[in-house]
Amino acid sequence: MMASLRVALLGCGVVGTEVARLLHEHGDDLAARAGARLELAGIAVRRVGRDRSITGVDPSLFTTDARALVERDDVDLVVEVIGGIEPARGLLLGAMERGASVVTANKALLAEDGVTLHTAAEKHGVDLYYEAAVAGAIPLLRPLRESLAGDRIKRVLGIVNGTTNYILDRMDSEGSSFAEALEEAQSLGYAEADPTADIEGFDAAAKAAILAGIAFHSPVVAADVHREGIADVTSADVASAKAMNAVVKLLAICELSPDGQGVGVRVHPAMLPRTHPLASVRGAYNAVFVEAEAAGRLMFYGPGAGGVPTASAVLGDLVTAARNRIGDAVGPRGSWYADRPVRPMGATVTRYHISLDVDDRPGVLAAVAAVFAEHDVSIETVRQRSEGPDDAELVVVTHQATDDALAATVDGLTRLDTVRAVLSVMRVEGE
Amino acid sequence: MMASLRVALLGCGVVGTEVARLLHEHGDDLAARAGARLELAGIAVRRVGRDRSITGVDPSLFTTDARALVERDDVDLVVEVIGGIEPARGLLLGAMERGASVVTANKALLAEDGVTLHTAAEKHGVDLYYEAAVAGAIPLLRPLRESLAGDRIKRVLGIVNGTTNYILDRMDSEGSSFAEALEEAQSLGYAEADPTADIEGFDAAAKAAILAGIAFHSPVVAADVHREGIADVTSADVASAKAMNAVVKLLAICELSPDGQGVGVRVHPAMLPRTHPLASVRGAYNAVFVEAEAAGRLMFYGPGAGGVPTASAVLGDLVTAARNRIGDAVGPRGSWYADRPVRPMGATVTRYHISLDVDDRPGVLAAVAAVFAEHDVSIETVRQRSEGPDDAELVVVTHQATDDALAATVDGLTRLDTVRAVLSVMRVEGE
Numbered sequence: 001m002m003a004s005l006r007v008a009l010l011g012c013g014v015v016g017t018e019v020a021r022l023l024h025e026h027g028d029d030l031a032a033r034a035g036a037r038l039e040l041a042g043i044a045v046r047r048v049g050r051d052r053s054i055t056g057v058d059p060s061l062f063t064t065d066a067r068a069l070v071e072r073d074d075v076d077l078v079v080e081v082i083g084g085i086e087p088a089r090g091l092l093l094g095a096m097e098r099g100a101s102v103v104t105a106n107k108a109l110l111a112e113d114g115v116t117l118h119t120a121a122e123k124h125g126v127d128l129y130y131e132a133a134v135a136g137a138i139p140l141l142r143p144l145r146e147s148l149a150g151d152r153i154k155r156v157l158g159i160v161n162g163t164t165n166y167i168l169d170r171m172d173s174e175g176s177s178f179a180e181a182l183e184e185a186q187s188l189g190y191a192e193a194d195p196t197a198d199i200e201g202f203d204a205a206a207k208a209a210i211l212a213g214i215a216f217h218s219p220v221v222a223a224d225v226h227r228e229g230i231a232d233v234t235s236a237d238v239a240s241a242k243a244m245n246a247v248v249k250l251l252a253i254c255e256l257s258p259d260g261q262g263v264g265v266r267v268h269p270a271m272l273p274r275t276h277p278l279a280s281v282r283g284a285y286n287a288v289f290v291e292a293e294a295a296g297r298l299m300f301y302g303p304g305a306g307g308v309p310t311a312s313a314v315l316g317d318l319v320t321a322a323r324n325r326i327g328d329a330v331g332p333r334g335s336w337y338a339d340r341p342v343r344p345m346g347a348t349v350t351r352y353h354i355s356l357d358v359d360d361r362p363g364v365l366a367a368v369a370a371v372f373a374e375h376d377v378s379i380e381t382v383r384q385r386s387e388g389p390d391d392a393e394l395v396v397v398t399h400q401a402t403d404d405a406l407a408a409t410v411d412g413l414t415r416l417d418t419v420r421a422v423l424s425v426m427r428v429e430g431e
Numbered sequence: 432m433m434a435s436l437r438v439a440l441l442g443c444g445v446v447g448t449e450v451a452r453l454l455h456e457h458g459d460d461l462a463a464r465a466g467a468r469l470e471l472a473g474i475a476v477r478r479v480g481r482d483r484s485i486t487g488v489d490p491s492l493f494t495t496d497a498r499a500l501v502e503r504d505d506v507d508l509v510v511e512v513i514g515g516i517e518p519a520r521g522l523l524l525g526a527m528e529r530g531a532s533v534v535t536a537n538k539a540l541l542a543e544d545g546v547t548l549h550t551a552a553e554k555h556g557v558d559l560y561y562e563a564a565v566a567g568a569i570p571l572l573r574p575l576r577e578s579l580a581g582d583r584i585k586r587v588l589g590i591v592n593g594t595t596n597y598i599l600d601r602m603d604s605e606g607s608s609f610a611e612a613l614e615e616a617q618s619l620g621y622a623e624a625d626p627t628a629d630i631e632g633f634d635a636a637a638k639a640a641i642l643a644g645i646a647f648h649s650p651v652v653a654a655d656v657h658r659e660g661i662a663d664v665t666s667a668d669v670a671s672a673k674a675m676n677a678v679v680k681l682l683a684i685c686e687l688s689p690d691g692q693g694v695g696v697r698v699h700p701a702m703l704p705r706t707h708p709l710a711s712v713r714g715a716y717n718a719v720f721v722e723a724e725a726a727g728r729l730m731f732y733g734p735g736a737g738g739v740p741t742a743s744a745v746l747g748d749l750v751t752a753a754r755n756r757i758g759d760a761v762g763p764r765g766s767w768y769a770d771r772p773v774r775p776m777g778a779t780v781t782r783y784h785i786s787l788d789v790d791d792r793p794g795v796l797a798a799v800a801a802v803f804a805e806h807d808v809s810i811e812t813v814r815q816r817s818e819g820p821d822d823a824e825l826v827v828v829t830h831q832a833t834d835d836a837l838a839a840t841v842d843g844l845t846r847l848d849t850v851r852a853v854l855s856v857m858r859v860e861g862e
């Protein structure tokens with residue numbers, strides 16, 4: 001007779017419900033692939049008694065005592081889809097201490113305290129998997145940890161937040177304002193009533209921290225990530241991007257510093273050439289572009305959120321953890337051996353797109369160019385357009401320079417008498 | 432002191448050279464990730480004495496006796512990059528019998544006799560990995576086998592041959608003829624002097640067999656794959672595709688039959704809408720589009736060939752196999768439990784794009800439409816264009832029907848007096 005393993009499910013919201021349903025519906029396939037039947041031992045929820053008619057799930061499995069559930073002796077595998085730092089962390093640490101392997105979709109926790117979780121998994125000889133924490137259903141962490149284990153990743157460039165990508169895509173394709181696009185995203189359920197975590201880049205920053213840690217074998221936490229959201233992206237920015245055959249995307253960027261000794265991790269809106277594979281990622285889709293020394297340029301694309309896609313990633317991890325348990329093996333460990341420090345944003349090498357409202361008279365361009373030269377920032381292109389009798393818009397795209405030098409340049413420009421206003425500043429990536 | 436594992440490398444061509452070089456150059460990183468130093472025990476080549484100055488490789492490691500190398504007691508891991516059926520199969524089976532885990536890039540062998548290799552790996556308790564066999568550096572087999580282990584894959588649609596994608600891309604973007612584009616591909620090294628394996632779809636068919644086996648947990652061999660190459664794709668086909676906002680691609684398609692009980696596996700040129708993510712895969716790049724029940728639509732993109740990218744995939748597998756060996760574990764087994772039969776091409780449901788040279792007189796369209804109706808094939812669009820005083824071109828795009836019904840329809844059309852010639856027939860995919 002086939003072995004069976006018992007699974008505790010912590011949380012039964014959008015993702016948890018789908019995990020429970022698919023565990024039942026795909027039961028035979030999962031058993032054939034894992035080498036053991038996966039049986040639900042219990043489902044921890046905040047309140048029982050709500051309508052929880054999930055196909056195939058015995059109502060008596062619901063409990064409000066998550067702590068008692070993870071401490072049961074007969075639980076082999078724990079799936080955590082509650083989210084947030086506590087009680088999730090305490091429950092996962094308790095489960096691992098008791099010898100259960102854990103699968104989680106909790107990006108906030110992994111980005112804040114991944115080292116503690118990995119250390120516990122190693123100490124107790126259990127598995128810790130979290131594919132669903134970054135880019136939903138897209139197989140990404142396993143490829144980075146395992147498929148690219150023989151390579152050197154140089155850069156990870158990702159669209160890892162579907163809400164902001166939907167908004168920026170509407171601004172680009174429909175000419176919507178930020179406010180209109182946000183409202184539309186909310187009415188379609190792509191954005192929450194309080195969209196702060198998405199719009200301000202907190203969600204993307206947590207994912208960037210996780211990606212950077214894995215890609216560069218170094219401990220990175222969410223607080224290390226330079227973060228700028230998309231609330232200040234204007235229709236004019238999007239139009240400027242269009243004029244240079246580019247598109248505005250909220251990017252999570254993890255990269256080795258030029259000397260290879262440090263890591264840069266940042267989330268901000270940026271202009272990306274339309275020829276870049278990430279530029280054609282539409283709507284709420286996610287995609288992650290990876291540059292590796294030997295493998296070259298890779299891209300992973302798919303739905304980055306949603307209950308069903310996220311449940312697919314959770315179940316993939318669950319099958320792997322089950323297979324390991326049956327084979328008395330454990331999967332890859334947390335790997336921080338390189339221990340590269342996170343470099344400050346100012347040291348990051350990037351390019352700027354700057355729009356200025358200037359007086360339309362001789363000598364203005366010379367004065368502006370002098371400010372760039374003063375900070376050793378070289379200019380790639382300048383476009384000047386008359387806006388009225390003595391008013392002009394000047395659009396400057398720079399060559400690469402440190403973010404410090406570029407920021408100092410912008411600061412210098414604001415001090416020029418001939419510059420009436422700095423209309424917009426946006427980084428240019430992907431070239 | 433860190434453990435060490437000894438690696439035998441079979442073959443030292445384009446891929447083998449890079450494997451040897453990267454093993455040396457990335458030695459410290461690989462050791463940190465695998466948990467053991469990977470030491471080259473020997474390199475089997477056809478002839479020693481050729482110029483083989485690979486950075487860091489001791490010239491005394493080269494041998495022409497591959498058999499003796501894999502039978503050495505001190506070899507833990509064997510990497511095979513010779514290609515072809517024999518002697519590769521015998522060497523790998525010998526290595527596994529002796530207890531070594533193996534990593535191979537050999538698509539022909541896996542597609543012909545994957546079950547034998549997997550059975551041997553299971554019997555002897557060793558690993559068998561072959562990420563490099565399909566789509567070069569793109570992490571694809573590990574995501575399909577592991578990340579999607581909790582899901583149901585419905586369809587895999589791939590551009591898995593860079594040579595033919597380069598040729599078709601040139602025909603589309605530059606208006607080249609097939610012959611011109613092939614010559615260009617050869618002069619750039621994208622196509623071999625004898626391009627048969629690529630052009631006729633043999634290479635893609637082997638990869639399709641491997642993908643179908645993994646995706647559907649069923650044994651599929653290259654001979655099961657319906658195969659049509661691109662040698663007959665004309666500039667007119669490419670122009671017809673353009674006219675319907677589509678592009679011609681050589682696709683490897685693996686899909687569950689509509690009843691879920693069988694598997695269809697085919698390689699042929701097809702028209703794909705330009706809005707499909709695969710349509711924008713340019714040049715010699717590869718990409719594989721996966722439709723899964725829960726995960727939705729995923730895409731994996733990257734370089735599909737080349738010594739360095741392929742070596743990245745080989746080394747990723749090697750690190751995993753080494754990690755398993757150190758942890759006394761084994762990776763996922765070959766999985767054929769579903770054992771679905773391969774359905775004949777005639778039962779495949781697809782759509783056709785058909786161009787006809789017809790008499791330009793009343794009643795022709797009625798006669799043509801009657802042939803479609805007779806075979807229960809419904810028409811989506813018809814475009815008619817006068818070509819001369821009594822000559823017209825008729826372009827028909829069908830709705831979905833079985834390939835048998837569509838082929839019988841084309842056969843019926845050739846028998847019509849009013850049809851002067853069937854100019855082209857191509858399948859339409861991706862909608």
